[in-house]
Amino acid sequence: MKAVFVALAVALAAYGVFLSVASSRSFCSRVRAEEEAVRKVLGVLEEAKRTLDMCASMDCDLDTVETVTAALFAAGVEDIVVEDVSSGINEMFWPEKVLDSPRIAGLLEKDECVAEYGWANSIADFRGREYPIANRIPLLNVYEAESDLTRALCSVAQVKDESKIELLLKKMEGRERMDAKEILKLLSLKEASMLASFFGTKTAFWRVSFKALGRYRVYGVFAAIPENPESAVVREYRLVERRADVLR
Amino acid sequence: MKTTRFGLSGSMKTLLNDDGFTFVETLLAVAISLVVSVAVCLAYSAFWGNSKNLFKGCYKANALAKSDMAIRRRIREFVVPYWSNGEMEFAEFRDSLMECGVEGATILSCSLKIYGDGWAGVRCLYTLPGIDETLCVEERVGGFPVLEERR
Secondary structure, eight states, X not given: OHHHHHHHHHHHHHHHHHHHHHHHHHHHHHHHHHHHHHHHHHHTHHHHHHHHHHHHTSSOOSSHHHHHXXXXXXXXXXXXXXXXXXXXXXXXXXXXXXXXXXXXXXXHHTTOSBOSOOOEETTTOOTTOOTTTEESSOSEETTTXXXXXXXXXXXXTXXXXXHHHHHXXXXXXXXXXXXXXXXHHHTTOOTTSTGGGGEESSOSEEEEXXXXXXXXXXXXXXXXEESSTTOOSEEXXXXXXXXXXXXX | OOOXXXXXXXXXXXXXTOSSOOHXXXXXXXXXXXXXXXXXHHHHHHXXXXXHHHHHHXXXXXXXXXXXXXXXXXXXXXXXXXXXXXXXXXXXXXXXXXXXXXXXXXXXEEEEEEOTTSOEEEEEXXXXXXXXXXXXXXXEOSXXXXXXXXX
């Protein structure tokens, strides 16, 4: 029996060696597999960029969310969220005159309608920035902006006729197709005025997020790049941020 | 027929209620020992021939995988805001990496790279304690300034 015990002890030791080698090898292969998977899921953002580029030339971003969602769904990812992250108050790039106005300051105080991303508008206040940071893309996509913010901006722009504001909000809510010029006409704003540079129908920054391979949440932020410094026409969308989180 | 039994201590006899072990048991023990020996020999020959290399290899593989993944994650999480000066932001990031290291790795150098598709990346050379080689990792950052894309 002694010999059997000794043999079992040796067998255990050998098993331990095997386990340590096997776990080490399996750890390394898991790390490699995870890195590969992260690259693969981040690559799906290319599909989002292609789709956004196709929507770039359209007058308004009314169908963009649905189009991008459908394209990503076809790419095999799930739980897709496409959101406008620039149609809000951007303290970094908005003109001080507008930020200091009581209604906008009130919204800021309550931390409402704040946007993380956005461009500087070269008509409104470019703050020394150069193209493409400063460009002519309107600061808001009125379809995506909160109605409180639209009302506040209309008051800053001294649109006194409340019925016009309500009509605009109704049209936006009903997803009625309009372009920037039609909005300005409705609000009786001059195209060259500073406040006119706020009202548009194109989104400057889109955030796309989705769940992939059952365990990754991927985020990508795309910025609209205009054709030239004097143009509000979007030439392409450029990926400026991307991230893949592992879900627990 | 009388069974021949080989010796076993008194306490063991009491414990196992046994008088030793039979010829078959002896054969079984020898067989297990042989199997274990073969397994150990196979393990050694499969993994670099000796235990020193085996354990060193295991340690190296683990350390490499851990540090590689940790550095890659740090780089992936590094976001240069789209409006800012990438060189300045990168300089701060490089200094913090070189000063603090990552997961036991000592960062020797860290450089910014702009790829053909316009995305920025970081290339780091680093060493690990107990490993003589200089290791390299290259990964794309989480965000980059729009202005620098066209370089």
